[in-house]
Amino acid sequence: MKVLRDTWLVFGRYFGLFIRNPVWVAIGVLQPVLYLVLFAPLLNPIATMRGFPPGGAYNVFVPGLLVQLGMFGAAGVGFSLIAELRMGVIERLRVTPVSRVALLFGRALRDMFSIVLQSLILILIALPFGLSIHPLGVVVVLALIGLIGLLTASIAYAVALVVKSEDSYAPIVFTAALPILLLSGVLLPMSIAPKWLQNIAAVNPLLYAVDAARHIFNDNLGDPSVAKGVLILAVLSVISVVIGARQFGRAVA
């Protein structure tokens, strides 16, 4: 099928750019290491406190770190797209018969790939420190984080195509990311929030992702919140890919 072939082609182009750039690869590996080395030592004393959720420090905090990595790892992808708009690369691609869905999906897949890879590294590094997770849990949580990456990247590309300049892109994306992160329960559980804040947080898809990730790391793969989180993100990812692809199809005036 043309869409699949084109997606593969576009993925190959951007994957090649990623893999041939040693800085990107190094940062990709270094980031999860930094997360753990600089953050994990803070966890151990807290974990012994009264009222700390069960499952050990790493099992409580790693899911939140992963969700954060998924979102912030993909929020900045629009910068490279804006650079390409300037070089005329996007116009050149749009004038070929290549599928518009592939133009978006191929590159978002590359972002998804790098985020899943980083997440896997983070999980593997955390294992010797006392993180415990079922292999199937790893697969499901990587899928979940991958979907967060896909969702964020697609929206980030759509925003970049609309605003076309770094000066507008950066504030828009990072201002939007902040409340989403605060209301996701990554930092503090939303269960301690006042009712009105909980109501607002209820429309935040990331809340369900965090919830699902926590259950996975709690060895609760069967919990309905896991399926719910994955499903919500899958649906939203499809919608965001369609929106992003339409932006590619539309005139980049």
Add this chain to the structure above:
Amino acid sequence: MAGTNPEAVIETRGLRRVFKSRRRQVDAVAGVDLNVSRGEIFGFLGPNGAGKTTTLRMLATLLPPSGGTARVAGCELATQQDRIRERIGYVGQAGGSDREITGRTELVFQGRLYGMSTQAAHRRAAELIEMLELEGAADRKTGTYSGGQKRRLDIGMGLVHSPELLFLDEPTTGLDPQSRARVWDEVRRMHERGTTVFLTTHYLDEADALCDRIAIIDYGKIVAEGSPEELKRAIAGDVVNFTIAGDQQRALDLVKDQDFVREARLENGSVHLYVDRGEVAMPAILRLLDAARLQLMTVELHRPSLDDVFLRQTGRSLREAAA
């Protein structure tokens, strides 16, 4: 479309494009009728902001028109964009290669986008690299290319799938004379292979030397169309340009109603005359000025150039407008 000409590669009727922003509305292209025939080099000549790029982007399916109709490479622009994309090449004003990718990789990828197999795309890339004499640069990142190498690569990407129609937006702007000449050669070679080339330019000499036919565009409207020869001939006669010591207006008043003067105007502080025959007009002008005791400072006689065509149609000099 009624009256479709089978030889026409591009045919537009009333093509328009409006850009709306909060404060104002720009009629970038304000009703353009074009006919470009198979195999010709067609030039679109006009100053900055005239609407050249906007027209090209519409014809290349990158921008939906606000109005009008167009047929491109035998297909309706409104409904058959996919088929048009297969048949045309487009080299934008900004180029289109990524600074971080080698020229060869870009060419191969471009070929793959047009449906070629990996081997076929590699073969075609090698062919183009040889043709465009990019052997020394092909395996370097394009960010390291000289202006001329970069432009040749851009053109190569537009040619990967051997399109029947190639759009070139300002292919030589910013190039040194030598690189410019090579791009011209390349365009002529495409022409010999039967490719229709539609290019835009600011340069009068480029339009004159390279194009079979040109259209002059200003403020989104075509103000003249034809072969460079036809356009210049339509001005007829010669152009005399002179200045006097003192007020030019006095000289203008003196000569403008003479029989041998077809048209007279002040242009950049000199008197600009279109005359039937320069060699007859010159002595007459000198006698008139002498009799009126006006002192001639400079005088120039030349055959009409495309600049005169532009000047005549728009009241401005293209050199000034494009500066």
